Ligand SMILES: NC(=O)C1=CN([C@@H]2O[C@H](COP(=O)(O)OP(=O)(O)OC[C@H]3O[C@@H](n4cnc5c(N)ncnc54)[C@H](O)[C@@H]3O)[C@@H](O)[C@H]2O)C=CC1
């Protein structure tokens with residue numbers, strides 16, 4: 309058994325965390341051989357609710373869960389953290405875009421960047437889930453200058469999972485047999501779910517998704533728009549934003565980052581752009597990445613980009629540039 313790792317979940321009294329903490333505690337992310345200390349951060353008025361979550365976690369009798377630390381104090385929450393799931397932030401309501409949350413949420417990530425800088429391990433791995441996730445992650449990193457930029461990521465895995473599920477439904481194949489879908493750009497309605505390099509196993513044969521679907525019109529229109537608007541569709545139906553699927557996706561994201569992607573596979577996560585695919589350097593942009601068991605990753609290079617894709621990739625980059633400008637203004641006010 310390896311040494312205990314310290315895992316922080318913020319927004320721990322909220323909806324996503326309610327599923328997420330049990331997934332983590334039962335070993336879905338770090339493996340069934342990895343003992344955990346789970347730090348649960350929320351704001352002071354939520355400590356009563358958080359206490360209920362702690363009671364339930366105890367009642368689950370998870371063998372891997374060695375310690376639970378509920379707190380509303382950043383100095384306690386961020387101290388010596390190995391992995392931080394930054395979930396805590398306001399969710400949007402029906403009719404809002406995720407960027408409408410910027411003014412309310414970005415200061416949380418400024419403060420948590422400062423806390424990471426001060427208290428966390430310098431090799432801490434950070435996933436930002438709270439919306440607008442890409443820009444919040446960028447701001448968090450800006451205020452944590454002592455932690456390498458590559459340790460900050462934002463979640464677009466839910467979009468990838470949604471895309472795989474839509475393709476599997478359409479083809480009548482297994483969801484795990486749909487591979488190499490890419491989410492480019494922002495976790496927003498401008499994201500570009502790209503199947504041009506994706507494959508699916510159809511009747512026992514690995515086939516390009518475009519060939520298997522045989523309907524470019526669907527792939528270029530309805531499919532893309534379904535993924536772009538799926539979060540809003542869930543809110544319209546549930547009157548609450550996606551929670552179980554968001555928790556599952558954040559586990560997938562961190563598990564692949566922690567354990568490495570299997571040979572020949574890639575996953576999408578928002579990371580700082582190094583200028584690949586002419587995406588402006590320094591934007592927190594979703595790319596296809598390969599990860600290794602030493603918890604490093606690299607952007608998959610050299611994929612061909614056609615005119616249709618170029619236009620969509622530039623549009624989502626432009627939105628991220630605008631969000632960054634607004635966020636910097638909010639943080640400096
Ligand atoms: N990136 C993605 O794919 C997804 C992102 N989200 C986003 O995740 C965020 C959380 O969603 P839910 O859990 O549904 O919201 P929720 O409202 O159920 O829970 C949020 C929790 O965060 C807490 N919180 C607020 N400020 C905090 C702070 N400074 N430190 C620690 N905790 C704080 C609140 O008290 C609350 O308990 C929202 O911004 C939502 O839009 C949701 C789904 C998918």
Ligand SMILES: O=C([O-])CC(=O)C(=O)O
Nearest residue numbers: 400439466539540549550
């Ligand atoms: O749509 C929202 O506001 C919540 C979210 O990010 C998603 O479900 O993808």
